[in-house]
Amino acid sequence: MKGLIVDTSASLHPRLVLAELPAPQVGDNEVVVRVEMAGFNRADLALTADHYPPETIAGSELAGEVVEVGRHCVGFKVGDRVMALSRGSHAEFAAVDCRLAVPIPEGVSWQVAAALPAWYMTAHDALFNQGELRAGETVLIQGVTSGVGQAAAQLARLGGARTVVGVARSNAKLRQLVNTVVDLGLLMETDWPAEARKATEGRGANLVIDMVGGGALTGNLQSLAISGRLVTVGRLGGSSDTLDIGMLAFKRARLIGVTFRSRSLEDKAAIARSFATDVLPHVIEGRLMPRIDRIFPLSAASAAQALVQRNEHFGKVLLAIR
Numbered sequence: 001m002k003g004l005i006v007d008t009s010a011s012l013h014p015r016l017v018l019a020e021l022p023a024p025q026v027g028d029n030e031v032v033v034r035v036e037m038a039g040f041n042r043a044d045l046a047l048t049a050d051h052y053p054p055e056t057i058a059g060s061e062l063a064g065e066v067v068e069v070g071r072h073c074v075g076f077k078v079g080d081r082v083m084a085l086s087r088g089s090h091a092e093f094a095a096v097d098c099r100l101a102v103p104i105p106e107g108v109s110w111q112v113a114a115a116l117p118a119w120y121m122t123a124h125d126a127l128f129n130q131g132e133l134r135a136g137e138t139v140l141i142q143g144v145t146s147g148v149g150q151a152a153a154q155l156a157r158l159g160g161a162r163t164v165v166g167v168a169r170s171n172a173k174l175r176q177l178v179n180t181v182v183d184l185g186l187l188m189e190t191d192w193p194a195e196a197r198k199a200t201e202g203r204g205a206n207l208v209i210d211m212v213g214g215g216a217l218t219g220n221l222q223s224l225a226i227s228g229r230l231v232t233v234g235r236l237g238g239s240s241d242t243l244d245i246g247m248l249a250f251k252r253a254r255l256i257g258v259t260f261r262s263r264s265l266e267d268k269a270a271i272a273r274s275f276a277t278d279v280l281p282h283v284i285e286g287r288l289m290p291r292i293d294r295i296f297p298l299s300a301a302s303a304a305q306a307l308v309q310r311n312e313h314f315g316k317v318l319l320a321i322r
């Protein structure tokens with residue numbers, strides 16, 4: 001089969017190389033999927049030897065058809081359409097742990113299915129499991145023009161949030177989200193913490209979902225309500241900052257970190273199940289649609305990589321594998 005592997009040998013900047021590879025063998029707890037579409041995610045830019053040992057197939061999210069079923073994968077059959085957050089998706093076939101495979105509902109296209117798992121599983125977990133969002137609360141999404149940011153804003157609204165405030169760098173992108181995805185859009189270059197407090201009757205947001213990390217921590221805390229929760233999901237702005245412990249204490253706030261990298265398989269499976277139960281009905285009934293930017297053929301993956309690297313995309317970048 002054809003697949004993209006990460007070549008870390010040649011230079012300081014690892015490249016994606018299209019290679020002829022052995023097709024995966026099915027394990028007892030796996031289904032082998034013929035991949036139709038795969039997400040090209042921000043995480044795919046972190047192509048370090050640390051993330052991807054040499055010869056590892058790139059990619060972390062897919063939609064495709066089951067072609068082989070492991071003997072412990074009860075409830076799956078050849079021909080099923082599934083989506084998953086699973087490694088090795090940038091190839092014609094991928095072995096997926098069937099506890100992470102989510103059936104694609106009828107009528108949902110390959111491209112929509114491939115655009116959902118990473119962003120919507122992450123956003124749903126951050127809002128509801130980690131952030132404990134309740135109906136009627138106010139939410140601020142830091143870095144709202146990112147894919148996870150948009151997903152979080154959409155899900156917060158659908159989850160009954162009273163006000164959803166989005167903060168972003170790019171005015172052009174932010175404008176497209178105001179009224180449809182967020183109630184209020186604020187630019188990073190302004191005094192957005194003050195504006196966010198004003199928009200929440202002076203109290204601040206009950207929940208902040210942060211995609212930016214470095215550079216945004218103080219403002220995020222300033223815009224948080226007393227007893228608020230700050231869930232740190234992304235590090236678009238860097239992974240270090242200075243924490244005002246006094247402000248954290250005064251706000252009696254909770255600071256919560258999340259990542260998939262240190263989760264157990266059971267945790268990931270639970271996230272996939274709650275995504276299927278809570279998010280997919282909104283997709284089926286037309287209330288939720290991921291924004292898709294562009295689709296590249298597998299052979300043009302380096303163009304997808306360059307686009308994401310330059311932050312020029314607005315929505316999901318997909319690779320059409322077949």
Ligand SMILES: NC(=O)c1ccc[n+]([C@@H]2O[C@H](COP(=O)([O-])OP(=O)(O)OC[C@H]3O[C@@H](n4cnc5c(N)ncnc54)[C@H](OP(=O)(O)O)[C@@H]3O)[C@@H](O)[C@H]2O)c1
Pocket residue numbers: 041042043118119122143145146147148149168169170171173211212232233234235236237238258259260308311312313314315
């Ligand atoms: N914790 C987890 O489990 C988890 C899971 C998935 C993703 N993530 C992380 O979440 C973050 C977002 O991922 P994604 O896939 O949603 O990203 P994405 O869709 O690629 O978002 C890119 C957009 O974010 C904006 N951006 C970039 N740098 C920024 C900065 N310093 N400050 C503000 N905005 C910035 C840019 O838009 P503008 O033009 O508006 O600047 C850019 O177009 C990443 O750090 C990713 O690694 C975490």
